[in-house]
Amino acid sequence: MGLCDGRIAFVTGGSRGLGRAICLNLAREGARVAFNYKANDADAAETVALVEAAGGKASAHKVSVLDRAGLVALAKALDAEHGKVDILVNNAGYGQVVPLALMEESDWDDMLDTHVKGAFLTTQAFLRVMVRERYGRIINVGSLAGVKMMQAPVHYATAKAALKGFTESLAKEIGRYGITVNCVAPGILDQGVSDHLPPARKEEYVRHCALRRIGTLDEAASVISFIASQRASYTNGATIVVDGAV
Amino acid sequence: MDCTSCDTIPPRADRPHTFFAHEQDHCPVCAVAIEARAVLRDGKVVHLLRCPACGPQEKLVSDDAAAWVQAFLARGKVPDGLVGDHLFKHTTSTCPKCLDLVTAQVVIRKGKVYFLKDCGKCGPSEALVSEDANYYVKAYAFARAGTQPLKFRTEAEHGCPTDCGTCDDHEQHTCLPIVEVTDHCNLECPICIVDNKYSKHMEPATFQKIVDGLVDAEGICETIALSGGEPTSHPQILELLKIANRPEIGRVVLITNGIRLGKDRAFAQALKDMGVYVGLQLDGFTAEVHTQIRGRDLVKEKDAALAILAELDIPTQLIFVATRGVNDHQIGQVVELFLSGAHFLSLNFQPVAYTGHGGGTFVHDPLDRLTIPGVIRHIDEQTGGKVGYTDFFPLPCSHPQCVSLTYLLRLEDGSSVPFARFVDFEKHATLLRSSATLPATPEVEDALAEVIHDVFARQDEIPQGPEILKALRRSLDEMFPKKPLSSREAFRVSERQSKSIFLHHYMDRHDFDLERLRKCCHHYPQIDGKIMPACGFNMFHRGAAQGPDTPRAKFGRAPFSLPVIQ
Numbered sequence: 001m002g003l004c005d006g007r008i009a010f011v012t013g014g015s016r017g018l019g020r021a022i023c024l025n026l027a028r029e030g031a032r033v034a035f036n037y038k039a040n041d042a043d044a045a046e047t048v049a050l051v052e053a054a055g056g057k058a059s060a061h062k063v064s065v066l067d068r069a070g071l072v073a074l075a076k077a078l079d080a081e082h083g084k085v086d087i088l089v090n091n092a093g094y095g096q097v098v099p100l101a102l103m104e105e106s107d108w109d110d111m112l113d114t115h116v117k118g119a120f121l122t123t124q125a126f127l128r129v130m131v132r133e134r135y136g137r138i139i140n141v142g143s144l145a146g147v148k149m150m151q152a153p154v155h156y157a158t159a160k161a162a163l164k165g166f167t168e169s170l171a172k173e174i175g176r177y178g179i180t181v182n183c184v185a186p187g188i189l190d191q192g193v194s195d196h197l198p199p200a201r202k203e204e205y206v207r208h209c210a211l212r213r214i215g216t217l218d219e220a221a222s223v224i225s226f227i228a229s230q231r232a233s234y235t236n237g238a239t240i241v242v243d244g245a246v
Numbered sequence: 247m248d249c250t251s252c253d254t255i256p257p258r259a260d261r262p263h264t265f266f267a268h269e270q271d272h273c274p275v276c277a278v279a280i281e282a283r284a285v286l287r288d289g290k291v292v293h294l295l296r297c298p299a300c301g302p303q304e305k306l307v308s309d310d311a312a313a314w315v316q317a318f319l320a321r322g323k324v325p326d327g328l329v330g331d332h333l334f335k336h337t338t339s340t341c342p343k344c345l346d347l348v349t350a351q352v353v354i355r356k357g358k359v360y361f362l363k364d365c366g367k368c369g370p371s372e373a374l375v376s377e378d379a380n381y382y383v384k385a386y387a388f389a390r391a392g393t394q395p396l397k398f399r400t401e402a403e404h405g406c407p408t409d410c411g412t413c414d415d416h417e418q419h420t421c422l423p424i425v426e427v428t429d430h431c432n433l434e435c436p437i438c439i440v441d442n443k444y445s446k447h448m449e450p451a452t453f454q455k456i457v458d459g460l461v462d463a464e465g466i467c468e469t470i471a472l473s474g475g476e477p478t479s480h481p482q483i484l485e486l487l488k489i490a491n492r493p494e495i496g497r498v499v500l501i502t503n504g505i506r507l508g509k510d511r512a513f514a515q516a517l518k519d520m521g522v523y524v525g526l527q528l529d530g531f532t533a534e535v536h537t538q539i540r541g542r543d544l545v546k547e548k549d550a551a552l553a554i555l556a557e558l559d560i561p562t563q564l565i566f567v568a569t570r571g572v573n574d575h576q577i578g579q580v581v582e583l584f585l586s587g588a589h590f591l592s593l594n595f596q597p598v599a600y601t602g603h604g605g606g607t608f609v610h611d612p613l614d615r616l617t618i619p620g621v622i623r624h625i626d627e628q629t630g631g632k633v634g635y636t637d638f639f640p641l642p643c644s645h646p647q648c649v650s651l652t653y654l655l656r657l658e659d660g661s662s663v664p665f666a667r668f669v670d671f672e673k674h675a676t677l678l679r680s681s682a683t684l685p686a687t688p689e690v691e692d693a694l695a696e697v698i699h700d701v702f703a704r705q706d707e708i709p710q711g712p713e714i715l716k717a718l719r720r721s722l723d724e725m726f727p728k729k730p731l732s733s734r735e736a737f738r739v740s741e742r743q744s745k746s747i748f749l750h751h752y753m754d755r756h757d758f759d760l761e762r763l764r765k766c767c768h769h770y771p772q773i774d775g776k777i778m779p780a781c782g783f784n785m786f787h788r789g790a791a792q793g794p795d796t797p798r799a800k801f802g803r804a805p806f807s808l809p810v811i812q
Contacts, residue, residue, distance in 0.1 A: 076706075131703035177699065 002030030003229035008082045010075075011035040012065050012122055013092030015043035017192035018141065021217035022089050022224050023047055027056025029225045031087060034059045034078055036071075038092075065092045065118030071125035079129045086133075087228045088126045090119035090163070091141040095193030100154045108155045115159035119166060127174065136179035137228045140167050144187040144243045151201065160185070164239050171237030180236040182227050186220040187243025210245035258414065260294055260304065263287040264391040265417040267318070268761040270336050270349075273297035274305055281338055283415075283764065286311045286389075296405045296415070315387070322383030324354050331355050331362070334383065338760035341365035342373070342612065345755060345791055345799065354379040360613075361757065373612045373756035375647075378619035381640075382647065388675055390642035392418035392765060397463045399776050406764055407786055408801045411776035420777055421643055421767035423460050423467060424501070426805060427453060427486055428475040433503055435540045437567055438604035439752065440475070441790035446806045447480045448773070454489050456771045461494045463777065471499040471525065478506040478513070487522050496737060499563065501525040503540070508550025518558040521734075525563040525594070526551060528580060530573040538572045552583075559589045561741070568624075569598045569608075570616045577621065578628020584745070585632075585654070585662055592746040595621050599752035601784050606793030612756040618650045618749045625747070633747065637664035639671045641678050641748075645762040651678065654745040657710070657717045662745060668701050668708050753781040755791050773806060 009026045013019040014035025023033045033051060037044040044060035051058035063070035078085050093115045098107060119140055130136030145152035146160025167183040188194045188205045206212055220242050226232055263285035271282035271293050282293035291308040308314040324332040331353035339350035339361050350361040359376040376382040402415035427448040460467055470490050477483055477500055490498045504526045507514050533543035555562050566580050584593040597616040600608055626635040640646035654662035671678055674693040698718055705711030721743040766779035785791050786799035
């Protein structure tokens with residue numbers, strides 16, 4: 001019996017990296033998973049295949065997190081198909097190593113748009129169903145860089161810190177409907193946005209980490225599945241750091 | 247500065263409670279039959295009794311208030327196949343001939359509600375009370391706890407209505423004080439509810455004391471209304487309005503027939519400059535209607551008043567006294583007019599009450615009259631459902647049989663949509679208030695947040711859902727602009743976001759219900775400092791319940807006849 005049996009989950013940016021791990025983990029815990037992706041059809045198909053190979057069910061939807069109308073239509077379609085959407089994971093994002101001195105305005109806008117505006121638009125599209133159902137689990141994927149002072153690109157840290165604020169404010173606003181909103185803030189993981197980090201940065205992280213290693217995608221995804229489950233019914237507005245103790 | 251909280255009434259042992267209804271009972275000490283106040287308290291039902299011999303008593307009626315209320319409402323269901331009257335409950339009314347208090351059986355007959363009375367002196371009588379028994383019975387579910395004023399003016403000694411003023415047994419504070427500032431008038435209305443003696447204009451100093459007394463008793467008054475007579479005939483009316491225009495009072499309303507407004511532009515401009523609201527009597531649109539209701543053709547005067555109110559954008563309430571067979575065919579027309587102007591904030595229908603100098607002798611049939619459901623039905627039919635029967639709800643603030651209302655949200659295209667089409671008022675009764683605006687209390691904010699999310703979630707199911715969301719967003723933008731508003735500006739902006747239609751049925755000797763008077767919140771402040779619930783004052787004190795020279799009750803106090811409050 002899984003933590004999320006019978007639940008319908010939607011994950012943004014589910015075609016690869018942490019998003020794919022979240023889809024797999026939720027599916028293993030019994031959730032029916034839908035995810036969106038921006039461009040790479042092959043990656044999306046691979047995620048679906050991996051979920052199905054694990055005995056789960058998944059569907060991939062090519063729509064940007066910045067496409068408001070597309071997201072609304074997708075939310076309606078999933079609602080029509082399943083009668084509800086219980087879990088939303090705002091995961092879509094990316095890393096970019098660039099110092100402020102070299103940062104273009106477009107770098108800043110793209111980073112903030114994808115992480116923050118994308119979470120806003122996706123949440124607004126799916127919240128309608130959750131309010132109606134008086135139930136929901138919204139998990140925003142933050143970062144240790146948005147919680148602690150550490151060496152990270154300024155626009156990335158800003159975007160992840162914004163998601164923490166988004167989480168706390170939204171939790172207050174919609175808690176009355178039985179909807180929890182939490183933020184899971186991983187440290188450096190073995191794949192995903194950390195892929196492009198310079199080796200020295202990873203080594204420094206490990207030196208300061210109590211567990212003396214970087215984390216895995218599945219370790220972060222497992223926490224997300226737990227927060228998405230009924231077991232975490234009283235966890236709300238929280239930012240759960242998954243960093244091995246840095 | 248005096249501490250207002252140190253000089254207030256200490257909480258009574260029987261409160262807080264929700265006054266629900268009057269019921270027949272007996273004194274638990276001497277067993278004499280007396281009428282009890284059934285109140286809901288701490289999940290239980292208690293009868294509060296005031297025995298003339300034994301004093302105040304309490305009797306536990308039920309440990310389960312919710313079940314008791316359901317059983318009460320179930321009493322309103324007429325058994326299948328029943329021929330004749332179905333007894334719903336009892337209350338205390340008045341004999342229409344001698345005005346003595348008498349027990350009334352509240353019965354349901356062919357879908358309507360009647361009082362059956364039997365006066366020991368004058369014999370039996372019947373009166374139509376509601377044209378829709380379903381509405382009448384369900385209205386009780388809207389009963390909500392009243393608010394206690396900071397001060398009562400009298401102590402309960404003999405019971406309602408004898409101790410009026412208001413006494414500490416009264417179940418609601420003063421929501422709307424109506425100060426009759428003169429007994430002069432420039433009309434002789436065949437349906438006049440008061441009894442003008444053409445003897446006095448209230449002195450500004452006296453009015454000042456009344457206003458001070460109101461603020462003393464209430465702390466803050468959302469509205470104060472100046473009435474008469476015709477208040478614009480008062481030579482110092484602007485001075486009185488200035489006195490009323492103070493920070494503790496949110497809105498000053500001048501109730502007028504509009505004759506002076508249409509002729510005296512400077513006067514209208516002065517009202518505009520002072521921020522005064524106008525309550526314009528407008529009972530119809532034809533000479534025939536005006537003549538029957540107001541005594542002469544007023545079409546031109548009303549048109550002139552409406553024109554200046556529109557031109558100066560003076561916030562306006564329209565007041566329509568609805569009379570069976572006289573002007574009920576023009577109800578839809580006044581609704582359309584009301585919806586057409588942004589300066590019209592509210593529309594108040596008053597099914598005529600057959601009391602007062604004119605109303606007391608107006609030809610009528612107490613078994614065939616307009617009541618609140620009848621007026622709502624006319625609104626529905628004559629507006630083609632634009633404002634519908636199910637858009638209205640009983641107002642819990644007063645007794646739920648006294649007032650019905652609907653709010654209308656202003657959409658971007660200038661049209662309006664009744665709140666009831668997207669708000670569950672049975673769930674959000676806190677949004678039903680005796681006011682054109684909603685205060686920013688935590689309860690109201692909470693309810694509004696729920697409403698917004700509910701429309702957000704069901705926007706595809708609710709007719710005009712996206713337009714409603716846009717209008718709600720516009721309201722937020724206007725009420726909370728980037729440059730903060732003063733409290734008065736915010737008040738003015740917020741009241742333009744929606745409109746309200748009220749129906750208030752004042753009582754007369756036929757349908758008088760002591761239970762309703764118990765929770766009356768429209769009060770006439772008097773020059774001796776008393777604050778008199780309106781229908782009790784009209785029935786027992788004014789001396790015109792059956793027309794001119796009606797004998798007053800023994801405890802009656804005529805207006806303007808008492809020592810001025812010191």
